[in-house]
Amino acid sequence: xxxxxxxxxxxxxxFMTDPTLGAGNFLQKALESNPNSDVPYAFTHTLDxxxxxxxxGHSLRDLAxxxxxxxxxxxxxxxxPGDPVAVFVGEGLQPLLHFLALTALGAIPALINNAMPERxxxxxxxxxxxxxxxxxxPTRLVAAYRADGNRRRxxxxxxxxxxxxxxxxxxxxxxxxxxxxYAHAADEVVALIHSSGTxxxxxxxxxxxxxxxxxxxxRMERFPASPDDRLMSLMPHTHAGGLxxxxxxxxLGLPTVxxxxxxxxxxxxxxxxxxxxxxxxxxxTFVELATGEPPTKGAAKxxxxxxxxDGAHYGHIRRLVRLGERPAGLIKxxxxxxxxxxxxxxxxxxxxxxxxxxxxxxxxxxxxxTPESERDDRCVGKPTEVVTAAAVLGTDGRxxxxxxxxxxxxxxxxxxxxxxxxxxxxxSFELDGYWLTGDVARRDEEGNFYHLDRTVDVIxxxxxxxxxxxxxEVLLADCGDVVQDCGVVGVPAxxxxxxxxxxxxxIQPGVAEPSTDALREQANKELTAAGLAPLAAVIVARDAxxxxxxxxxxxxxxxxxxxxxxxxxxxxxx
Numbered sequence: 001x002x003x004x005x006x007x008x009x010x011x012x013x014x015f016m017t018d019p020t021l022g023a024g025n026f027l028q029k030a031l032e033s034n035p036n037s038d039v040p041y042a043f044t045h046t047l048d049x050x051x052x053x054x055x056x057g058h059s060l061r062d063l064a065x066x067x068x069x070x071x072x073x074x075x076x077x078x079x080x081p082g083d084p085v086a087v088f089v090g091e092g093l094q095p096l097l098h099f100l101a102l103t104a105l106g107a108i109p110a111l112i113n114n115a116m117p118e119r120x121x122x123x124x125x126x127x128x129x130x131x132x133x134x135x136x137x138p139t140r141l142v143a144a145y146r147a148d149g150n151r152r153r154x155x156x157x158x159x160x161x162x163x164x165x166x167x168x169x170x171x172x173x174x175x176x177x178x179x180x181x182y183a184h185a186a187d188e189v190v191a192l193i194h195s196s197g198t199x200x201x202x203x204x205x206x207x208x209x210x211x212x213x214x215x216x217x218x219r220m221e222r223f224p225a226s227p228d229d230r231l232m233s234l235m236p237h238t239h240a241g242g243l244x245x246x247x248x249x250x251x252l253g254l255p256t257v258x259x260x261x262x263x264x265x266x267x268x269x270x271x272x273x274x275x276x277x278x279x280x281x282x283x284x285t286f287v288e289l290a291t292g293e294p295p296t297k298g299a300a301k302x303x304x305x306x307x308x309x310d311g312a313h314y315g316h317i318r319r320l321v322r323l324g325e326r327p328a329g330l331i332k333x334x335x336x337x338x339x340x341x342x343x344x345x346x347x348x349x350x351x352x353x354x355x356x357x358x359x360x361x362x363x364x365x366x367x368x369x370t371p372e373s374e375r376d377d378r379c380v381g382k383p384t385e386v387v388t389a390a391a392v393l394g395t396d397g398r399x400x401x402x403x404x405x406x407x408x409x410x411x412x413x414x415x416x417x418x419x420x421x422x423x424x425x426x427x428s429f430e431l432d433g434y435w436l437t438g439d440v441a442r443r444d445e446e447g448n449f450y451h452l453d454r455t456v457d458v459i460x461x462x463x464x465x466x467x468x469x470x471x472x473e474v475l476l477a478d479c480g481d482v483v484q485d486c487g488v489v490g491v492p493a494x495x496x497x498x499x500x501x502x503x504x505x506x507i508q509p510g511v512a513e514p515s516t517d518a519l520r521e522q523a524n525k526e527l528t529a530a531g532l533a534p535l536a537a538v539i540v541a542r543d544a545x546x547x548x549x550x551x552x553x554x555x556x557x558x559x560x561x562x563x564x565x566x567x568x569x570x571x572x573x574x
Contacts, residue, residue, distance in 0.1 A: 004227055005041035005059070005253040007034040012220035015251050022209035023191070024103045024184035026247045027067065031060045034253050041249070043257040044093050045270050053273040055257065058093070060250070063100065070101035072174040073166040077156055079132060081106030081182060084192065084420075086130040087238070088112040088121055088141075089160045092260030095238045096246055098134060098163075103190050106182035107131075110192040110204070111238035113551040118144070123201045124194055125154065127421060132156045134163060184209040192420050193240045193358040196550040204420035205358040207240065212247075214414040215362050215386030219248050224278070226327065230301075231256040232274060234267060234281035236552055240358035241308045245280050262553070264288035264295075271298025280306040283313070284553025287485050290316040292509055299323040299349070308354040308363045310554060311380055311451050311469070315476030315483075317351045321371050324349035347371070355380040355451055359429070360437065361414030362386070365449055377473040377530075378450045380441075387412045389434070392443050397431050405452060405465070408441040409434035440467060457557050459490030459533075462498040466490070466533045468557070475503060478526040482519065484508045487547065487555040493536070494568045500536035502567060504560055506547055513540060536568055 011033045015021055021029050031037050040057025048054050058066075079085060079102070087098045087109050095111055102109040110128045112121055118140050125133060133154040135141060145153040168174035184190060188209050194202035224231075231254055235242030249256040257274045259267065262285045271279075279302055286307060289295055302324035305317075325345040348371035354363025367381035383390040389411040391399045400406040415435045418426030429436045440453045452467035459466040468488040475486045485506045490499030503523065507513055514522075516538045524534040541547035548556040 003036055003039050005034075005036045005039035005255060006224070006227060007036070007251065007253040009221070011035075012252060016217040016220050020183075021213060022184060022186070023207060023212035023243070023247060024188065024209040025181060026213075026250055027060065027063060027100050028104070028181050030250050030253070031064050034060060036253055037061050039253070041253050041255050042093065042246075043255065043274065044260075045257065045273070053269050055270075055273060060253070063097070063250075066097050067100040067104055068176065069166060069168060070097055070163055071104050071180070072168040072171075072176060073163045074101055074105055074107065074132075075176060076168075076171060076173040077132070077158075079105055079107050082108065083131040084108045084110050084128050086110045086112060086125045086128060086133040086135075086154065088114060088116075088125075088133065088135040088138075090114050090136055090260055091236050091238065091242075093237070093258045094160065094164075094260075096243070096258070098160075099191060099243065103184075104181040105177070106184070106188075108189050108192060110194075111243075112194060113236055113238045115551040116194075116202075120202065122151075124204070126152060127201050128192060128204055129421065130154045132158075134158055134160050136160050186210040187417065189417070189420075191243065193238075193243075195358070196552065196554060196556075203422070203425065205240070206417045206420050207243075207358070207361070208417050211414060211417060212240075212244075212361055215364075215384065215412070216244070216248060218385060220251065223248065224252065224254055226277070229254060229277045230274060231278045231280060232259065232267075232271060232276035233257065234259050234262045234279065234285045235308075236262075236282075239552060240361070241280075241282065241356070244362055245306075264291075268295050268298050271295060275301050277301050278304045278306065280308075282309045282552055282554075283307060283311075283316070284549070286312055286316050286320060290319040291484055294319065294323055296323060301325070302349050303327060304349060305351045306354065307351065308356045309552065311355055311378065312351070312353050313473055313476045314369070314375055314377060315473070315478075315480040317353070317369050318375075318477070321349050321351050321369055321373075326350060326370075353380065355439075355449075357437065359416045359435065360410065360412070361416065364390070364410055364412060364414070365451075375477070377477075378452060378470055380449050380451045382447050382449070383410070386414050390449065391434065392441055392449075393431065393434065393436075402443055402445055405440060405442045405467075407455065408437045408439040408449070408451070410437060411435070454557075457489065459488075459499050459501050461490070461500060461533065462493065462495070463533075466501050468501065470530070471501060471503070471527060471532055471535070474526050474530050474532060475505065475523055479519070479523055480508075482508060482511055482514060482522075485547070485555075487557055487560055488535075489557045489560045489564070491536075491561060491564050491567055492569055494570065496569075500568060501533055502537040502539065502564060503535050504539045504541050504547060504564070506541050516540060539564065539567075 037060040356363035392406040
């Protein structure tokens with residue numbers, strides 16, 4: 001019988017009350033406490049000569065050995081506690097190993113998504129003030145530093161392959177410091193996570209040792225739900241979401257395949273080989289998995305889909321929850337079908353849609369959808385346990401009445417300490433003890449919150465504000481046979497008074513492209529029935545340039561607004 005890597009319940013409960021545990025030492029804590037530290041739990045994948053998926057497992061001890069080797073290189077090259085070091089490498093396990101090595105030295109990894117354009121990355125590295133830079137291919141970055149003598153260059157700029165191949169044997173300078181791993185104070189910064197940077201230099205969100213652990217304690221007892229659980233992590237692991245799931249999986253000893261690619265063509269064969277029971281991702285992969293033929297074989301054992309960051313759309317969720325099977329214990333007894341055996345699995349899965357961000361530290365709201373759930377557009381549910389207060393505020397900072405739209409605000413120990421090197425920006429998100437999430441929302445009588453838009457994306461029409469996300473819900477749910485994905489933005493109205501909403505849509509693969517007039521007519525019929533503002537135009541995206549997305553797959557609405565700014569006014573576009 002194969003030994004499970006999952007930590008015993010007593011160990012997991014110990015983690016829940018350990019006052020020294022946090023984001024800076026979770027691997028070390030797991031290594032010291034889990035008696036199954038030699039059993040592989042973190043999996044990567046390759047393809048063999050026949051194109052078949054080969055899974056490779058890494059135990060806690062394996063990861064600690066890699067961490068220590070990387071840390072020896074960093075220490076030999078002068079990295080010391082408090083030094084920010086930029087890590088610009090491909091997704092998957094590698095950025096996590098650099099994170100573990102740098103935090104074990106007390107340094108601060110500035111993790112950069114490798115999809116970020118190099119010019120933007122250089123601006124960000126400058127802003128961070130990185131002492132060093134590690135990149136898969138630093139050639140162009142080095143050339144950019146050489147071309148600009150006024151630009152501050154990090155002390156070292158090296159290819160990641162150099163660290164990966166480093167052999168500390170015989171290198172006297174490669175000894176680890178006497179105090180290793182580093183012991184973080186509760187409020188010490190352990191990582192910097194960047195925003196998308198669509199409006200300039202990306203914001204740099206600080207994650208602190210205890211702050212980033214706050215709120216995750218209950219997962220030690222409730223997650224996983226079964227000793228047979230297996231997690232597929234499709235999050236970018238340079239993002240707080242990917243780091244959060246890896247931290248949780250490491251403490252639990254939960255078998256997890258750490259993916260470096262989120263595209264369906266890569267994901268689906270690994271799903272079939274790994275047979276996950278849980279899948280965690282941003283919406284981008286769920287859009288692909290909900291498109292075309294369902295991934296029935298790969299999702300055969302999935303009972304839960306976890307989404308964080310932006311809320312997912314019901315049009316995609318409803319297709320995914322038809323897949324897999326759930327333990328009946330996941331369903332409240334009074335919701336079980338008549339005659340259902342409480343021990344027999346139920347067909348279909350559950351989708352947990354968590355509204356969160358790097359600044360929030362984790363998903364602070366959660367909505368569960370099952371095949372039996374009634375549609376409830378844009379509902380993100382109630383605040384999680386870590387939230388001490390959640391409110392919808394007016395611009396004056398006062399809470400607005402139930403049902404009134406306003407600014408979403410939270411109080412929670414999981415929120416970021418702020419933005420690196422930018423206290424003024426940090427203060428702009430703080431209001432009377434609350435953190436403003438940058439979202440527009442409303443709350444109902446039962447305490448459920450509804451996410452309507454990002455504050456920067458609200459459409460200012462002559463008749464008042466129009467919110468883009470409810471319109472997108474209708475397009476994807478009620479026009480979903482034609483529309484695969486969409487982005488709704490406001491552009492100047494022809495009458496010169498305010499904006500009008502337009503939609504840029506991607507058509508379902510294999511579907512004949514309808515006329516834009518016919519699609520707009522169909523969409524407006526559904527929008528009118530839902531009591532929402534009609535669209536002034538529908539544009540079909542034919543390539544990636546027509547539907548620009550950021551480093552995490554989020555549609556870049558600012559670019560859509562710029563591209564189509566003169567669509568309704570008739571002026572020439574440049």
